[in-house]
Amino acid sequence: MEEIRIGVYICWCGTNIAKNVDVERVAAEAGKLQGVVVARDYKYMCSDPGQDLMVKDIQEMNLNRIVVAACSPRIHEITFRKALEKAGLNPYLFQMANIREQVSWVHDDREKATQKAIDLVTGAVKRVRWQEALNKRSVKVNPATLVIGGGIAGLTAAREIARTGRIVFLVEKEKSLGGMMKKINRTFPNLDEASKYLNPIIEEVSSHPHIQVYLNSQLVKLSGYVGNFIGTVNHKETQSELEFGNIIVATGLKPFKPTPLSNYAYKRLPNIITSVEFEEMLSKGYIRLDSRQEPKHVAIIHCVGSRNPDFLPYCSRTCCQTALKFANQIKDLLPKAHVYQIYADMRSMSKGCEEMYSKTAKRGVMFLMYDQKGKLPYIREAGKNEKTRLVIEMKELLSGEQVEVTADLVILMVGMEAQETSKQLSQVLGISRCSNNFYIEKHPKLDPVATTTDGVFIVGSCQAPKEISDSASQAKAAAARVLAMINKDWVEVEVITSSVREEICCGCQICVHVCPYGAIEFLKEKKVSCVNEVICKGCGTCASACPTGAIGSRHFTEKQILAQIEGVMLQLLEV
Amino acid sequence: MEFEPKIVAFLCNWCSYTGADLAGTSRMKYSPSLRIIRVMCSGRICPTFIFKAFQEGADGVLVCGCHPGDCHYNEGNYKCLRRFKLIEKYIRQMGIEPDRIRLAWISASEGKLFAELANEMTQTIKNLGPSTIKAQLEQMV
C-alpha cells in the first residue's frame, strides 16, 4: 500500500477561530501525529492564497491525504475538494474538522476549546488515512418527461417542454384538462376571465404532436431512477408502460368541505354556499338565491377550515384575494347589494392585491373582524320580523361589540387541502409529505421545486396552496430544470453510495427492505444482494443492517468511523 | 481539577449536524465535552461505534438524528431508534449505566435545543462520574 502522507491545515478564520482556539498549538500537536507530513495554520484557508498554499504543498510534498480544520464542512467541504482536484488529488481523500461552528463559536474557555480542537483534528487525521479515492459517475438521460396533473401547473410545464421538441406524457386523473383553474370565473386582481388564459393552453397541449395526454389516468407503479424511469399508467381498464427521464408532479389540491363546521350551517340552511360553488354561479353569469331572486345582503366568511388547528392549521393563501375579487364581482353585478367581509386576518399578499383591497374598501364593502381563537361566527335562521333570511352572530374584534350581520346569501371562503391521492402517489414516487400532506421540496428556500428523489419535481399546489401565477412560474422553473438535464444528456449520480462484496454476501436478504429507495435487489441466480448505485442515496443504513459486513458504505466505512472515534478519544494533551 | 467528561456524539448530516452548526452560528455557549462525529444518517450508526467509543474511554455516547418523520432518507432515524433500544438493553446487561448513552432528535433549526442537550447530557455524565470501562477492559486478571 502507498505511503500515507497527510497535510493538515488549521484555519484561523480571521479571529473567528483564532480568538478561542490556540491554532498554533493545534497545528503543532497535529504535526506529531503518525503520517502527518506538514501541519500549518493560516489566516483564511478558504481564500485563494489559502487554497494555493494547500495545492502547492500537495504538489511539492506529494501529499496524498488532506485535513482542513476550519468551519463546518457544510460550508466549505466542496471548496476544498475542488482545491484537491486542482492539485491533481482525488477530492475524497479529504476530511474536515469543524472547529468554528462546533468549537470556537460555542466555547469560551480557550484551553478546553483548544483541547477539543486537537481531538477533532486527531479524529480527522486518523480517519483520512483510511479514506479512498471515489470517482464521479453519470447516467444518460431519457429525454421524455412525465407530467402528473393537467391543471395550470402541469399544463404549463408540459407545454414548455414540448415546445422544445421533447416528448411529454401528461397524466390527468379527471376526464378533462384544466384542474382547479377551470372552475374559476375571473382571476384576481384584475378580474380577467380565467378561460381567456386557460383555454389556449389546453388547446395547445391537447393538440401538440409531442404531448401524449392520458385522461382518467393515474400513475400506479414506478421503477428506475433519475434519467431512466419506467412508469405504469392505469387508464380505465387498460394499462401502459412509459419510459421517461424526469417527472413533474402537479397534482394540485382540493377545496375543503365545510360541513364539519356546524356553526356555518352549510347544507343545513339555504343560500349558504362555498367559494367554489360561487365561482360556478358567476361563470353562469348571475348571482341569485334558491328563490331565483337576487340577494340584497351578501356575507363572505373567511378562513373556513383554514388556520383552524382542528382542520387546516395553515393559511390557504388565495382565499382573501378571492374574497376581495368576489366583493367586486358582486358590486359589478348587483350595485345595490350590501357586501360584508367577515374575516379573521386580511392577507392580500401578491402583486396588485393590496391595491385591490383598498379599492374594494372604497366601494362600500363592510369589513368585520372575528376572533379566530375565540367563538367563530354562527349562522342562524332569521326570525319572522327580520328583513333577511339569515343572521350571522359574531363578536366584532375591532369594536369589541357582539353584532348580528343580516344576509340572504353567505359565501364560505373554504380552505384548500391536499388531494386524497397524495399519499398513494408519494409512495409510488418515493417522495415525502409534510404534516399537512403536501409534498416536501428538497429545500424550502434554495431548491423549492426539486424533491429528495432526483428527477422528481413538484410544482403548483401539490406543494402548498398557490395562486395561478406562482404555479405557472414553478412549472416553468421545473421545466427549465428538466430541459437543462435533457440537454446536458447525462446526469451525475451520488458518489457516496453503498456497495456489496459478493464474495462475502450470504444472501440473507435482510438488506432488501431496509433500503428506503428500493435500491437493493437480490440476485437469485448469484444468491447475493446488489446495490443499484444510481438509486442509492448513501444513507448507509444497509451497511449497518448487514450482518456479514458484505455491504460497505463508501466514504463512511466502518474502518474510517472507528478510526475517527479512536482519534477523538486519543489523549494527546493532558490538561 | 473538576471532571470534564468526554462524550462522543454521532450526528446525522442533514438535521442534527446542521442544528449543531446553527448553535455555533448563533454563538450559543455550551459544554466542550462533546466530540462530534458526522454520519450521513443516524441509520448508519452501528452498535460497534458505541462500544468502540466506550472502549476508547468515552464517558458517554450521544446519538442524534432527524425528528421522526423528518428523516432526509425517510426512515433512517427509525432504524436507529430500533437498534438503540436493543443496544440499551445490551448495555444494561453488561453492567454499564444506561444513562451513559442517549438518543435525541435534533432538527436543523434546533440549535438552541442542541446546546441545551449538550449541557444536559454533560451534567448527567458528571453526576455518574468518569467511566471506568476502558480501565476495566484493559485489566486482565
Added chain:
Amino acid sequence: MKKITIDPITRLEGHGKIEIFLTDQGDVENVYFQVPELRGFEKFCEGRPVEELSRIVTKICGVCPGCHHMAAGKAIDAVFGLAPPPTALKIRELFYMAHFIHSHIAHFYALAAPDFVVGPNADPSERNILGVIAKVGKEVGTEVIRQRRLAQEIQAMLGGHQTHVVLNIPGGVRKGLTEEQREQLIPIGKGFQKFAKFSLQLFRDVVLANSDYVNMILEGPYNLKIHSMGLVDSNNKVNFYDGMVRVVDTEGKEKYKYHAIDYRDYIAERVEPWTYLKFPYLRKIGWKGFVEGQDSGVYHATPLSRLNAADGMATPLANEAYQELFSTFGGKPVHATLAMHWARLVELLYAAERFNELIKDPEITGKELRADLKEIVGEGVGCVEAQRGTLTHHYWTDSRGMVTKVNIIVGTTNNHAAICMSLKKAAQYVIKAGIEPDQGILNQIEMAFRAYDPCFSCATHSLPGQMPLLVNFKDSDGNIIRTIQRD
C-alpha cells in the same frame, strides 16, 4: 517424607492429578486425587432463558454431552410443567441408547481393553487401542471403530449435531423419525447387539479365562466396600433415562429409593480446600471421611453400582449377562472395581437390546413430538444415568422462564471420594518400602482409577503415538530424587 506426583490424568471438568505421600520408610502415607479445573456453569447459566440450558450444558462435557442434554431436557420439561408425548420420550431414549453404545465401546476398547488384551505390564507404547487391534486383528479393530461411528451418526441423525446435540425442546423433541430412517436403523441395531455379545465373549476369553486377571480383579486393592447408586425402573431394573434413584448398602440391601427431585434429602456435597471438585456423600449418614463400609457416606455411581443397585436388566440377553456376572462373583453386591469393565459391557448389551426394542416400536415414528406450554412452574429437576454416574440438574427460573439458580451434580463427581480411596488402596498395595516402583506398578495404580470413567482414563491409553507416563519421586522439600519414565 517423600512425595510422588502422578499426573497423567484427565477429567470431566479439569485435569486430574494424583499426589502420593510416602513415609520415610517408603510406605504410602496418603494419596490425594486433585481436580484442578472449574468452569462454573452453575453460575453463568444464571440469566439465560431456561430452554437454552439444554444447549449450553452439553458443553460441560463433550464426551458425554448427550447425558447433560437429557438431564437438562427433563429439568426444563419440569420447569415448564410439561410431560412430553410418548413418541418424544421414545426418540429421546433411542438417542440415549446410541449415546451409551458409542461411549461404552470407546471406553472398553480404547481405554480398558489394553490393560487386559495387551496386558497390564506390557510395553506402554503398545498398551493402547492399536495394541489391542494388533492382538485381536485389524478386522475387529475396524469393526470397533465402525460401530462407534454408526452410534455417533445416529446421534447426528436424531439430534442434528453429532456432539452438542440439539434434540430436546421444552415438552418434547425438535425432530421426528421418518419411516425411511427407521428402516435404515433396523440393521444397524442388529449389528450393535451382535457386537455387544461379541464384546462380552471377548471379555470372557481374554479376561475371565486368564487366572492372573481374575485374581487381580478379586485382589484387595481393587475392592472397595461402599454404597452403590443407580436409577431403576418400576421393576427395579437398570434404566438410563428415567426412574427412581436406588441406593443399596455394602451388603446389597436397599437403603434408599427416592425420586430425583428429593436428591437433596439424600445427597450432600463436601468442599475440600485442595481440589476444585466437590465430594458428594450420603447425607443421612453424613461425611465420615475417606473410609469404606456400611457406616461411611461414600458411595459410587458407575456401571457396576447400577447393576448392584438394581435387581436385574430390563432386556433378556442383558439380564442373562447380569446373572452371569454376579454368579461368577458369588452374589451381590460386587465391590471389585475392575468388574466395572464387565458391568459396562453388560450395559452395552442392554443399550443395544433396548435400541432394538425402541426402533421396532410403532410409536417411534409418531408425529406428536411436543406438548404445548401451559404455565411456567419455575423449578425443575432432571436426572439420568450418565455413563459415568447418576447425573442431576436442578434449575430455578422466574415467571418468564429466565434462570435464577442452577445446581448440578455431575456423574463423575459422585465418584470423587471413591476414586481417591481406590487410588490410595492401589498405591498402598503396589508401592512397598524397599521395592522401587516401575512403570507396571504405576499402571496398576492407574488401573484402579481408570475403571471409573473414560474421561479419567483416556489419558494413558489414548490415540497411538508417544504417550509416556512418568513419576517423580520427591523428597519432602519437593526435590525430585528419581524419575521413572515409560515410553
Added chain:
Amino acid sequence: MANQDKPKLKMAIYWGAGCGGCCVSVLDVHEKLFDVVAVADLVFWPIALDIKYKDVEAMADGFIDLTLFNGAVRNSENEHMARLLRQKSKILVAYGSCAHLGGIPGLANLTNKNELFNRIYLETESTLNPDGIIPKTHFNVTEGELELPEFFNDVRALNQVVDVDYYLPGCPPRTERLIEVFMAIVNKAELPPNGSVVGAWEKTLCDECKRKKTDNKVIRKFYRPWEIHDDGETCFLEQGVICMGPATRGGCGYRCIEGNAPCQGCYGPPADAPDPGAKMMSAIGTIIDSNLEIEIEEIVDAIVDPVGTFYRFSLPKAILRKKMSVPKPVN
C-alpha cells in the same frame, strides 16, 4: 495413505478450559484414523499434565510441528501451557470456539471469580459447607503441601494470551474441516496468511442453509424456540426466531439447523468483524417492524438475553468483553 519416507508430522493437542468435545471431534475421524496415524505422531495429548509439561519443556523450541489448542484460558495452568506450547510449536492453532473466541465458558465473563466461587462452594443447594471452605492454590495437608492452579477472574481466548497462527472454529469443529486443514499442512500446501481463520467458509451460514428464505425479513414479534411450531423448512428469522446464521461463518455443515434448532454462532463472525456480536445485534434491531417507541420497546423486550444471544460463544472477544462492575456512586 501418505508415503512412509516422509518424516511424520509431530502433533500436539492440549485441552484447556473446554469440554473435550474438540478431542471427540478429532476421534471422529473414525476409520481415517489409520491415515492420520500414518503421517502424524502425537507427541503430546491434553491428559498428560505437568509431567508432560516437563517433557514439553525439554523439547527444543519449534519441536512440535502442529499444536491444536482447544479450550479457553480460565486458569494459570491453561495460561502456562499456552505460553509453553506457543514456544515449542511451529504452528499453533486455536482449535474450537473456546480457544478461538472464549466459547461457552466465556459466558462466565458476565460474572466474576468471587460470585462464581460463592455460588459453587457456599450457596449451591446440595452443598454442606458450614466452615465456608473455598479451594486454595496452596494448601497444607498433614502430609505436606498441595497445589492448585490459580482461577482467573476473566475467561480469555487463546490469542488474548499468546500469538495464534490459525483459528479453526466450531463447537466442536466439524471433523471434515479438521482433516482438510490437517492434510493441507501435511502436504505442505499453500497456507493462508497468519492469523487467518481456516476450516471455515468466507460466507456465513445462510449461504449453504437449506431452509427457504425470502426478503421477508421484518419482525413484529420475536419468539423463543418453544413459542412457535417450527415448520422445519422456513428460515428461522422469518419465523421470528433469532438465528445467528447470517452473522456466523459457514463450514459447520448447518448441523444445528439440521436438528431444527437455530444457529447460535459457534463458528464465529465473518472476516474483519471488529466485534463478534454487534453486527447481528444491529441487523436484528434494524428489522424490527415498528416506528413507535413503546411498541419497539415491547418487541425488544422479547429478546430476553441479548448477551447470551449475540455473544453465546464469543463474549471474551467482544469489544466489551466482560460485565462491568459499577462502583457505588459516592454521595
